[in-house]
Structures are given as structure tokens and as C-alpha cells.
Amino acid sequence: MARHNIRKVNSELNDLVKSLEDLQYYKEVHEGAFDGSAPTMTSSAAQTAEKAVETTQEDLLENAQSGGFADDETELGSDDDSGDPEVEITPEVQTQISQIRSAKKQVDDVTENIEGQLKSKREKWSTKVSAAEELQKILGGQNKDFSRTLNHMHQLLTRELMDSSGSASNFVSQWNKAVNNWEKHQSLQSFDDFQEKHDLSDSTVEDVKTLSQSQQLTLADVSLETVEEMKRVDELESAVELSL
Template identity: 80%
Template structure:
């Protein structure tokens, strides 16, 4: 008896083999679609999480270090972002499944000859990404608002610190503790304040300590405070400022009253030098 299969049997076997091969190719295609979609969503989520972390840093610093309330829209932006981030893995996997292809349409070919499957975002994932991007824009808008307020605070404090440093220079830096405080505040303002990669709670703690030290040296904070404490005349203060700018004054330029005022202030007698 012949073992030769009949033509219909051979055809059926070939069709079954082709169907299984096609199913395997389709399965690989669908996996590629899912991976591509999940990767795109995760990338958008990473960007949103980073923006949300930055916002939380700036908000904490503004409120706890400088005592200024964050914009009212902050809470809404945070809630929108948190809702977008709460997508479960099951939901993400479901959204990443493409139902736009049937067995006859699925293909693993590509136009660039790389052999990689051509995959696109599923409608569900595209909608999800749009929501994530919208949430990120809200967060970024609030963050920019708070950043602007913090930059204003930095400018105000930098001006005050610079004035105090100028007075310290005139006095020859005799108060070492206050000089260190000013240097520390300068570093906090220029290096740490606008750096959201750091810890907000650490910055708040450092800043509060620095401000506490600042307040303990009230008379050294500015020329106005120093003038009031030592009852100096305006002319004496102006002469001292002139000397602080490395400009020379002769005895003829300074009145006896001014000299007497300088002599009675601790620090001036040794810090201010005049020549005949």
C-alpha cells in the first residue's frame, strides 16, 4: 500500500502549517505593538513624575522657607497629575493591546529594511498620553509661577546680604560668626535654592538656621540699622560708604563731628584709615 498522501491531505497540511506560521508572526507583531505603546506611556509618565517632584520642591521651599503661600491652582495641578500617574499596569497593558488589526492585516515588514515591525500607538494609549501631557503642562505652568516668586525672594535677600557684607568689609570682618552666616546665606541663595534635585526639607532647615543667625545680628544687617544703633549722622555714614568703595578721603573732607562719631563706634577706629 502506497504511503503517498492524497493531494487534498497535502494541501490541508500545508494550509495548517501556513496558518500556524502566520499566527506566530501575528503574535510577534502584537507583542511589538504592546511593548512600543507601554514604552511610550512610561516615557511620558517619567516626565510627568519629574515635573511633579520639581513642583513639590519649589512649593515646599516657598511656603516653609519664605512663608509665602503657593498659587491656588497648585492643588488642582497636583491632583490632575496624581490621577494621571495612578494608571495600573493592568490598565496600561489593556490599552496597549491593538484591536485595529486582524490576521490578514498584521505584518512584520518595515519600510527601512530593518525587519523591525511597524507599530503605532493604539487609540487608547494615544488618549492616555494626551491626558498625561495635559497634566504635565498644568504642573509646569504652576512651577513657573512659583519659580518666579522664588527668584524674587532670592533677589531681595541677595541685596540684603550684599549690604551686610559691605558693612562687614568696612568693619574689617570683626564679627566672624555673622560673616560665616552671610557666606552661608549667599551659597544657599545661589547654589541650592533653585536646585530641585536637592531635598526641600534640608534647604528649609538650613535657611531657617541662617535666618535665625541673621536676626541675632540686627545692627549689622545694613547701614540703616547700624546708623540707628550707633546714632550716626547721615554725613558720617556717607563718608564711611565712600571709604568702603576704596575711594580716598582727606582730613579736609571730614568734619570733626564725623571723626568723633567714628571713634566712638567699636570697629571704626581700627578699620577706617585716613591720611594727611
């Protein structure tokens, strides 16, 4: 009869519980913050895991063979060569262990799918936030409220989104609040939005981008039209300095 270490069995149960908690976190964030849809196998994987988790250490002990131990093995404190207590268990318990491992694989597969979708969302939003931060840089961060929103979104995307040890409901609440503020500043989300709102020429936008890269421009480098466009946009007039 095969031997299975009770500590190992409990460790596998704990791993399954952790996998299930991870799935629940990513699913809630995916649906609540990014309007995502969970994979079709999510419900069945979660149900299988929850059923397997019901197996407790007491269940294992109850199913252990009462007469299958040597005298020194029947005591709870007896150790094998590795220092861990061992128990000889029935084929039924071995089946439970296989079910635990199978359930964990199902949960992990679904979680990996959702994680992939979240990483894609993170990449897209990071690109958008970076574009807005670049524009804020040339404007000298004049809109303090929007600058704070961008900093917060950057932190949520880089530090908190993929941290399943955090609170999913808290992340969803903070992210949705940040997105609401983001949507109130459409003209500051990128150079394209800023250009469209203020009807700027392509040459003026290119000069603005040059300045955003900390490169200097002189009056000889820009046209009169560009200077006039910069002067009529309050954010640019106060942020841009041209050398004589």
C-alpha cells in the same frame, strides 16, 4: 489606527513625574522657608498628575490591540526605521496620553507661578545680604559669625534655592537657621541699621561708604565731628584708617 512609540509614551510619563517632583520641591521651599502660599490650583494639578502617573507601561501593553500588528511587529524587540519598538494602541490609550500631557501642563503652569514668587524672594534677600556684606567689608569682617552667615545665605540663594534636584527639607532647615542668625545681628544688616544704632550723622555714613569702595580719605576730607563719631564706635575705630 495611529501608532505610538512605547518609549515615547514612557518618556512622557517620566517627564510628568519629574514635573510633579519639581512642583513638590518648590512648594515645600516656598511655604517652609519664605512663608509663601501655594497657588489655588496646586492641589488639583498635583492630584491630576498623580492620577495620570498611575498609567504604567503594563497598562499600555494591556490596552494595545492584540491583532493589529504584522508578524514582525508583535515581537517586543522589533524596531521601526528609527530603531525604536512600536505598538499600535487603542483610542483609549491615546486619551490617556492626552491626559498625561494635559496634567503636565497644569503642573508646569503652577510650578512656573511658584518659581516666579521664589525668584522675587531671592532678589529681595540678595539685596539685603549684599548690603550687609558691604557693611562687613568696611568693618573688616570683625563679626566672624555673621560673616559666615552671610556667605552661607549667599550660597543658598545663588546655588541651592532654584535647584529642584536637592532636598527641600534640607534647604528649609538651613535657610531658617541662617535667618535666625541674621535676625540676631540687626545693627549689621545695612548702613541704615548701623547708623541708627550708633546715632551717626549722614556725613559720617557717606565717609564710611566711600571707604567701603576702597577710596582713600585724609583728615582734610572729613570734619572733626566725623572723626569723633568714628572714634566712639569701636567697629569703626579699629576698621578705619585716615591718612595725614
